[in-house]
Amino acid sequence: MAQSDRSHPPPQPAYQAAPGSILNADRSFYDSVAKAERIPTDSFTLPIRSGRAWQVPAGHIVRISTPDGPQVGDLNIWNLHNPRERFWAARTRQLHASHVSTYDRLWSCLPYLRPIVTIIGDSLADYGVDQYGGRCHDLLGTRCDPYVNKMLTGDSYDFHCHSNLIRAVVPFGLTEFDVHDVLNVFQVTGLNAEGKYFMEASPAKKGDFIEFFAEQPVLMALSTCPGGDLSTWGWGEGGAGEEGEKKSMLECCRPLKVEVFRLEDASVLKGWKEPEVPQYRGSHGMNVPVGEQQGCRS
């Protein structure tokens, strides 16, 4: 059959939760967190085509903004004390959507599966869906990397987001193998009629921002994509790895600003606690013998 049978009603979202589920953020709580008085604890501007990581205590707020105009950022997140627990873009995409905004949560990988941060502010929330089907803050794609650039163009370039994230986490004892699929902040993407991934120029203006509430102590790492605002992005000719074309790509590169805050009045967080891991027993159907004379663990 060439075409699917379209006579049935449209399918419903596969992942739905009952009211009160951890999947649905308590909007009034996060609104009160977003509006509460805050005290800055860390702040830096990330230069173009670079990467940096920073620590965030649980219950703090992280704001990433575009101080000089449009620029895409590639974000990774780990539990500060256990880097095996890290952001899981694919499951987050299923639990929420292909693009995320206020009240969506970023979830950690198995065997943890709990919110690692919750988005509490997004100045581009009204972008919605554009005429091409594009949406902002992308979970469909992942970071640019030197391997795919080499594969597609034959060129070597050392400052793709993957490489920027690697250099960012080295001072924290992590390596290339800890870098994972990203949230592309300020990045508009979609799938075309053929299901092909596309990117559009970032709609961010000076001062646009996205804010995260740390649900657990985290290490975050950000790369200022060498594609800048993606208005001239391309692999090969004109791409980030093309020596002769770097100038035009450079012209659409801008810094990103990162700020970390704690709440002035900690009582705003009354009743909040670090999310728990689902209480699955973890046997995966196995009964593993303890030893020669012993039976199986129950």
Ligand SMILES: [Zn+2]
């Ligand atoms: Zn990139």
